[in-house]
Amino acid sequence: MGVIERKEREKELRSESIIDAAERIFFNKGFEHATMNDVAEEAELSKGALYLYFHSKNELCMAILQRSLLILKGIFELLRDNNNLTGIEKFPKLAELFITFAKEHPNHYNSLLSYREHRENCPATGKIIMSTIEENKNINNIISDIIKMGQVDKTIKKDIDADKLSLALWGNFTGIMPSSILSEKVIPDFNPENIIEYHFELLLNAIKT
């Protein structure tokens, strides 16, 4: 009897539909001003039921953050698997794709940046945190793979440490400066995209063969 399996599927579905509702509410009102009652209503459930699926408001946010990571992963995977580009050609595309992601999914991008805020309020060894960290590593591995492919096709210097560089880039993607992509020009005439692209240009010169 597949009852247990079906129930599991339904539970998963319910969980997803709660996240759907939470996204609509949080993205609309902002995390701070959205209430769990709002989410419950939007999800057509009682507040109590929310807590059967997520331990806290912060954990619900982490679930959204995880979706953001998945979107980004998909984008980077596409780049990695593109066989028409050499490694070094893919490099500046990383910045380009990230900026595109930030502009096309501003809310999800925003959720990425609030990582620290929510993470602090979730149990460090909880399932959600663990799997979020895992997802994060996956993305770093994809970036790292792209660099390594460039080393194989000889367009990127062999002595570059791909793993370290991929982490540095990730830090760069999620810094305070890029976070202003959405909100402000840091300095007149300079918009944040230019800064990120310039940064990549410099690095490109440092790593190309």
Next chain:
Amino acid sequence: MGVIERKEREKELRSESIIDAAERIFFNKGFEHATMNDVAEEAELSKGALYLYFHSKNELCMAILQRSLLILKGIFELLRDNNNLTGIEKFPKLAELFITFAKEHPNHYNSLLSYREHRENCPATGKIIMSTIEENKNINNIISDIIKMGQVDKTIKKDIDADKLSLALWGNFTGIMPSSILSEKVIPDFNPENIIEYHFELLLNAIKT
């Protein structure tokens, strides 16, 4: 009669002592778990009085953040004014000093990283936000100046855009990756400091003459 001046001084002093108290409380309990009552008690004032000096809990946090920026500014100024080093020699010191700052002032470092969180909840045109942005620009100018000095002493390529690079570095300093300096090793064997230093090493090769 210097009464008005004296009162102004006293007001400033009171304000500073509230920030002192807030630092002790926030750094101890964490922003989330600290209450305004805690701060009031620590400052030997009533809760209502706090609101005569700061409009909200978030604004109080921004005041702390501003102090963090001032500490960092002082550190970078010292480097800028050191005449025994060439521009390019100063460059990797930027990373070194930042990491030292993060380790010696972990709480202030932490406060820097919560910029977005608190900023969102303060009026965008308020005095505190404005002066925080100003302070941030000051730091970027110092970094930029260091790079420009390297161009004058011919140790850094003339065609490097110092202003853009300084912003890129700032983004790098405050990314999610470096934020893990305090909390976790992202990947076994790699600690965040290594990543930042490696990043600087690559950039150094890209900008040196």
Next chain:
DNA sequence: ACAAAATATGACCATGGGTCACTTGGTGAC
């Protein structure tokens, strides 16, 4: 048909940010 288990409800609680009517004490005019 029925008990047990899973799922869902919403009234309720505790907490804490922020307010405001009121008190206090220094100040300066007379």
Next chain:
DNA sequence: GTCACCAAGTGACCCATGGTCATATTTTGT
């Protein structure tokens, strides 16, 4: 010296909201 005035400070109070739990409903296996 007196007194009206005002800035500075107080803390009881308001109320929004995250989270809980006793209870109700639905689904299940037998």
